[in-house]
Amino acid sequence: MRDRGIGIPREEQARIFEKFYRGRHVSGMNVQGVGIGLALVRHVMEAHGGSIAVDSEPGAGSRFRLSLPGAPFDSAQGRGA
Secondary structure (H helix, E strand, O other), X not given: OEOOOOOOOHHHHXXXXXXXXXXXXXXXXXXXXXXXXXXXXXXXXXXXOOEEEEEEOOOOOEEEEEEOOOOOEEOOOOEEO
C-alpha cells in the first residue's frame, strides 16, 4: 500500500509503530490523530505471526508492507493445508 502523504523522515520511521508517537515534523501541520493507528496495526500483524514495515521519504509519501504467513501448500491436494 502506498500513499502520497507528507512522508516520514528516516530517523523517525522506527518509532511510528510505538503507541501515541507523533512525528516531530507533523507539529503545526494540522495532521489529525493521536498516534495509535500504526501501533494497533503492528500489534494485530504480530499477533497473527506477521509483520509491518515502512519505506518513506519526506515529500514523497510512504509505502507500508504487510506480511502474513500463508497456510502450507499441499501440492497433492492443490490447495492450502
